[in-house]
Amino acid sequence: MVVxxxxxxxxxxxxxxxxxxxxxxxxxxxxxxxxxVTPFVVMFAVFWAGPxxxxxGMSFTDMRSTDVRDPLGVNLVGxxxxxxxxxxxxxxxxxxxxxxxxxxxxxxxxxxxLGAAVALNSGIARLPAAFFRLGYYLPxxxxxxxVAVAWxxxxxxxxxxxxxxxxxxxxxxxxxxxDENLALPVIIVMTAWRSFGFDMVVLLAALQGIPRELYEAAxxxxxxRWERFRSVTLPMLRPALLFxxxxxxxxxxxxxxxxxxxxxxxxxxxxxxxxxxxxxxFGSGNYGYAAAxxxxxxxxxxxxxxxxxxxxxxx
Numbered sequence: 001m002v003v004x005x006x007x008x009x010x011x012x013x014x015x016x017x018x019x020x021x022x023x024x025x026x027x028x029x030x031x032x033x034x035x036x037v038t039p040f041v042v043m044f045a046v047f048w049a050g051p052x053x054x055x056x057g058m059s060f061t062d063m064r065s066t067d068v069r070d071p072l073g074v075n076l077v078g079x080x081x082x083x084x085x086x087x088x089x090x091x092x093x094x095x096x097x098x099x100x101x102x103x104x105x106x107x108x109x110x111x112x113x114l115g116a117a118v119a120l121n122s123g124i125a126r127l128p129a130a131f132f133r134l135g136y137y138l139p140x141x142x143x144x145x146x147v148a149v150a151w152x153x154x155x156x157x158x159x160x161x162x163x164x165x166x167x168x169x170x171x172x173x174x175x176x177x178x179d180e181n182l183a184l185p186v187i188i189v190m191t192a193w194r195s196f197g198f199d200m201v202v203l204l205a206a207l208q209g210i211p212r213e214l215y216e217a218a219x220x221x222x223x224x225r226w227e228r229f230r231s232v233t234l235p236m237l238r239p240a241l242l243f244x245x246x247x248x249x250x251x252x253x254x255x256x257x258x259x260x261x262x263x264x265x266x267x268x269x270x271x272x273x274x275x276x277x278x279x280x281x282f283g284s285g286n287y288g289y290a291a292a293x294x295x296x297x298x299x300x301x302x303x304x305x306x307x308x309x310x311x312x313x314x315x
Contacts, residue, residue, distance in 0.1 A: 052298075059292035065285030074288070081292035091293060093269050094277035101188060101273065102252045108192040110244055113199025118233075120200070121207040133204070137197035144194070148261035151190045152177065177263050180270040187258050187271055195251075199244045206240035207233070242312035246305050253301050 059081055061074040085091050116136055139147060154161050155176040163173030176186050210233065218228045234241075256275035259265050265272035265280075274297050281290035 055291045056295055058288055059295045061288045063288040063291075065287060067287075077288070081289045082296065084289065085293060085296065090269060090272065091274075091277055094272045094274045097184060097270070097272060098253060098255070098274040100184065101191075101255060102249055104185075105188045105191050105195075105252050106245065106249055108188070109196045109248055110199055110241065112192060112196035113244065114203055114237075114241075116196065116200040117203035117207055118229075120204055133201070136200050139194045140197040142194075144257040145261055147190070147194050148258050151186075152262045155186065178267055180267050183263050183267060183271045187262060190262075191252070191255065191258060195248065199248065202244055203237060203240050206237050210236045238312065242308065245312070246308050249304055249308065250301055253297070253304065 060076055060078060062077050062080075063071065063074040067074050116132075120132060155163075157163055157173065157175040157178070160173075160176075162176070166173040174182060177183050214232045214236070215228055218232050223231060254275045255273050256279060259271040259273055259276055260279075263271045265276050274293070278290050278293045278297065281293065
């Protein structure tokens with residue numbers, strides 16, 4: 001040691017510990033990240049989390065449209081609004097219609113999307129493939145209102161194109177949207193036709209990411225076309241199928257525009273969905289009751305998504 005040098009006065013020459021390196025730059029990076037994240041957090045709180053909490057609180061009150069000017073003057077009713085849902089025949093019917101819609105439209109949409117994706121991935125020329133991809137996807141990006149209006153005119157009992165074509169071959173077309181037994185199936189078919197293009201695009205991208213070596217190995221082992229599809233294609237598509245299932249089921253559980261435009265929920269409530277019934281209660285000024293119904297629908301959708309993720313990941 002050099003004479004006159006105080007012990008401990010020498011500056012460290014080695015690399016700083018990892019914790020010290022993070023203490024400066026890490027905090028700066030974290031602060032910079034919050035600068036970019038803050039706009040989303042503010043919008044999320046103002047336009048999603050905040051209204052959701054207000055709606056949840058509203059569901060425990062008897063708030064009506066006349067109470068908007070004095071929202072703090074409403075009365076707390078506890079669980080009365082939720083208990084009332086079980087006695088409301090229209091709400092029960094809307095819940096059953098929504099369940100039928102999801103259970104039937106979801107597999108139909110995914111099956112159509114998977115079939116179209118497999119067909120487009122099986123060796124179609126580039127130009128026709130691009131043409132079909134655009135044609136299948138175009139209804140999905142078209143306004144739901146526009147598609148529903150077009151289908152309503154096509155299914156008109158007297159002047160609709162569908163019944164005119166049936167009449168040309170000697171068949172009397174039914175009153176598609178005025179028949180209690182046909183109205184909901186018609187909306188299901190229309191929704192599946194409109195929506196399968198999205199699933200097709202997602203599944204086609206997943207199909208194109210499957211290594212060809214897997215198919216070649218299966219073919220060497222003597223697997224036929226169906227066996228290759230069942231043993232190679234479907235397992236490799238599980239993440240994409242899970243995404244399509246969760247995404248589509250969330251949208252289908254909230255379907256409202258189609259029956260609103262095509263049937264107004266009729267005939268005799270045969271096409272009234274949960275969202276349409278809630279919309280009607282809000283329109284009637286029953287804010288507290290409508291908020292309770294919306295809370296139940298939100299809870300069911302979240303539970304359905306969680307269940308699908310658990311089942312999909314476990315497999």
